[in-house]
Amino acid sequence: MTESKGLTINDVARKCGLSRSTVSRVINNHPYVAKEKKEAVLKAMEELGYKPNSVAQQLRSNKTHAIAVLVPRITNPFYSRLIEKMETEASLLGYQIIICQTRYSKEREVDYLDMLRSRKVDGVILTSIQNDWKDIETYLQYGPIVMCNEFDDQATIPSIRVNQMDGSYLGTKHLIEQGHKKIAYCKGGTKSNIGKKRREGFNKALKEYNLSSVNDVVLTNAFSIEDGKRIFHELPEDITAVFTGGDEVAVGIIFEARENRVKIPEQLAVIGFDNQVISELINPSITTINQPIEEVASKTMEVMIQKLESDKPSNIKEIYEFPVKLIVRQSTVLE
Known part of the structure; x- marks a missing residue:
């Protein structure tokens, strides 16, 4: 053991009245040490101001923590x-x-x-x-x-x-209940299982309201604010709502909508995902899905x-x- 302020593991052992091996097991986080012994060792280390050498611990345990x-x-x-x-x-x-x-x-x-x-x-x-x-x-x-x-x-x-599927289902259902029938869907990459579950939830809501056949607008590579700005210009004219899949994308769409004098939500409703801080600070504030x-x-x-x-x-x-x-x-x- 290396010394800490001139102290060694033997000093800790003497301070708490336990064996050197017990102190060593506590320092190296060994699972089989009685709770009272562990507390005694930790108290002695604190009172003495003893700190074990983390590098030496790593070498002995073959762990990096x-x-x-x-x-x-x-x-x-x-x-x-x-x-x-x-x-x-x-x-x-x-x-x-x-x-x-x-x-x-x-x-x-x-x-x-x-x-x-x-x-x-x-x-x-x-x-x-x-x-x-x-x-x-x-x-x-x-x-x-x-x-x-x-x-x-x-x-x-x-x-x-x-529950990603439930999140997109709740969001899409909310848009439909506000009277929207043409809803664009934004997604990130093609491989993501999160994206697949969200699309299932989106489709589930459309099917419940018999809207599956009128929604085929899917916009890809939606990750950032800049992507949201781009996506705004890719929206067909008959789209009245967008499920973005992310608050950053929603912010980009709203920003670009304001620049082009499109009213939110009168002309275009936007829903995000994640409930990031920015979703509450931007004007208008963003309807979103909260993840814990x-x-x-x-x-x-x-x-x-x-x-x-x-x-x-x-x-x-x-x-x-x-x-x-x-x-x-x-x-x-x-x-």
């Missing part, structure tokens, strides 16, 4: 909030996170997954998926992988997500750390699904 979190776009407020909560939860439990931005690239995703193979991280959290599951699955031999937000039905790992981001992030980190600290972490399919809620504001309803 680091978790890679793969996100497609850090600038998206949804992922920023997700990461912030994950980092807070991880820190409380003695772990740190490494943020890895994939930019929706298969190659970058593989590069970051290789951090698991090279033991640079203990586990990986995927908030989006670019590669096929069969290619990702090979990395399970090196450590646990958990899916958060995005999912793959073939995956045999934990998946923490929200903090709860999803907390559960994801809880599941990941359970896997990391288990003697025999199992790779089995576990699904934790959270509900969504429709938030009605000015972009779809006149107040």
Whole structure:
């Protein structure tokens, strides 16, 4: 052990009246230590001001206490909030996170997954998926992988997500109930299972109101504010409402509508997704679908750390699904 302020592990052992091996097990987070002994060791360390050498701990345990979190776009407020909560939860439990931005690239995703193979991280959290599951699955031999937000039905790992289908269904139904019959649908990439579930919810609402045959306007590559501005100009003239799939896209559409003197929601109703802060601040405020981001992030980190600290972490399919809620504001309803 390295010294901290001239202290050693033996000083801690003498202070709490326990053996050197017990102190060592507590420092190295060994699972089989009685609660009262662990508390005694931690109290002695605090009173003495003793801090173990984290590098030495890592070498002995062959663990980094680091978790890679793969996100497609850090600038998206949804992922920023997700990461912030994950980092807070991880820190409380003695772990740190490494943020890895994939930019929706298969190659970058593989590069970051290789951090698991090279033991640079203990586990990986995927908030989006670019590669096929069969290619990702090979990395399970090196450590646990958990899916958060995005999912793959073939995956045999934990998946923490929200009910995307219900979200788009609620949003589309709301637009229809406001009298809209021609509704444009925006989506991001073609591979996303989130996008597929949202399209199912959209179609479900249309079918309930016998509108399936009159809605065939699908706009792709909808991710950002700039995409929303572009999409506004791609809308057919008979469209009266847009399901955007994201608050950033909704902001872009509303901004461009104002620039072109199109009234929201009188001439064009717009609904977002995520309930980001900007959705409430912009004028008109955006009707959106609230996702419980903090709860999803907390559960994801809880599941990941359970896997990391288990003697025999199992790779089995576990699904934790959270509900969504429709938030009605000015972009779809006149107040």
